[in-house]
Amino acid sequence: MAADFPKPFTTVDLAIFAVHDGVLNVLLVQRPDAPGEPFAGLWALPGGYVDVVRDTDLEACARRKLREKTGVQSPYLEQLGSWGSATRDPRGWSATHVHFALIDGGGVALSKGANAADVGWFAVNTVLRRPRLAFDHAEILRAAVERLRGKAEYTSLPAFLLPEPFTLPELQQAYEVVLGRPVDKSGFRTRMLAADFLVETGQIDRGTKRPPMGYRLKRRTGPVVFPRTFSPRNGA
Amino acid sequence: MAADFPKPFTTVDLAIFAVHDGVLNVLLVQRPDAPGEPFAGLWALPGGYVDVVRDTDLEACARRKLREKTGVQSPYLEQLGSWGSATRDPRGWSATHVHFALIDGGGVALSKGANAADVGWFAVNTVLRRPRLAFDHAEILRAAVERLRGKAEYTSLPAFLLPEPFTLPELQQAYEVVLGRPVDKSGFRTRMLAADFLVETGQIDRGTKRPPMGYRLKRRTGPVVFPRTFSPRNGA
DNA sequence: GAAATAGTGTCTGTAAGACATTATATT
């Protein structure tokens, strides 16, 4: 009696972020142009149907799709939330479980998927200003960026956007790119070192005059939570 | 070509919280005892399948289920996240979209549902200590309580547990019940009034010696975010 | 030694936390 009523489609979508040339980017895929395909030709967040045979759970499904699109094995991955309604997909009632991932911008080889004509990185600010995305992905992307910005105010999350080892100036720049505003150097350093989530790896040659100290994360399982936000005045 | 592959079950579950006699409670329903029913007789979070005909989206589905169980019309409702895997329900691959709701403990008439033999309030601390819940609901409840406690550290969320108008001592007690620790009165009052989310409604007779000022929320759409957490020393 | 980048020091304002005190009502 349980299995013979109409079920919604179940999908997993991904908001994959990386920093390239000092700009926060998001990975988008182009919808196929075949007849009958919804939102043909439009760009969308990568994702797709849950495969009840291959995917043991939602996170495994998200990791599989991330691997298929980027080849990245161990990103920072976090569930963002779910969006489901009768109208978001013209093919019928559907619900998507959205995850967001942070990967480092260096050397990610984008692979063409079977169902996605093209894959590319897009500046978040540009996409959000002219949001011509398929489905409700503009709204989802907005929520993902909000979560990332919000957490950057009081966690070490932006560190997952950098390849290890990284330097404190580089980490500061990652914060500034995500937050979209400059951050005071002295306070930043105090804060990061006090949070006790970095391990020194020795000086690094970055081609600069004075060589900076290199750091790696003490634990890659998740971000550290700071006791206060960056600028209490603005409110979070 | 799209509709003829196996789809997971799609459900919505609810973690409904209320404070009764100074204790944080959660609403649970008893699984039916009929043969073939999974986790027969065990207690579970209220919820069930998405009805693709009646439910326009996930939130509407959550509101419908909340109404069916409690009669409450306009609670604080927030999405918690989703849990999906091949094994969490013996009937097959399933994904649940969990929402959590805060309602005030006064005068909620519990109605018996058709598919749930019984409904009742249970102290959260007791349930979490001996978590004999159906499905993965113990894990989900733990996540919901964590979210509630976490947000209580830096938002006005616990105010949604009170019937209006309420007093500042009552609000403080709601915080203490949720956080599980005492809170300094002076700092608490300063904080609440500075956050500018309360409106005076005139003095209230609570049967106490000195009558306290009554307050209601300026906006019931969502909590206000404080710039800092309650006890920075502990970390969030 | 000039220049550029990395890293540290100092001052100040704000606000949280602890605790004491005052205010307003009932009996």
Next chain:
DNA sequence: AATATAATGTCTTACAGACACTATTTC
């Protein structure tokens, strides 16, 4: 007047924010 609860004041400490300064390397 005594008592109980509501509300406010005061003091200390911590720390973020701003900005100036020192340190270390290359050319």
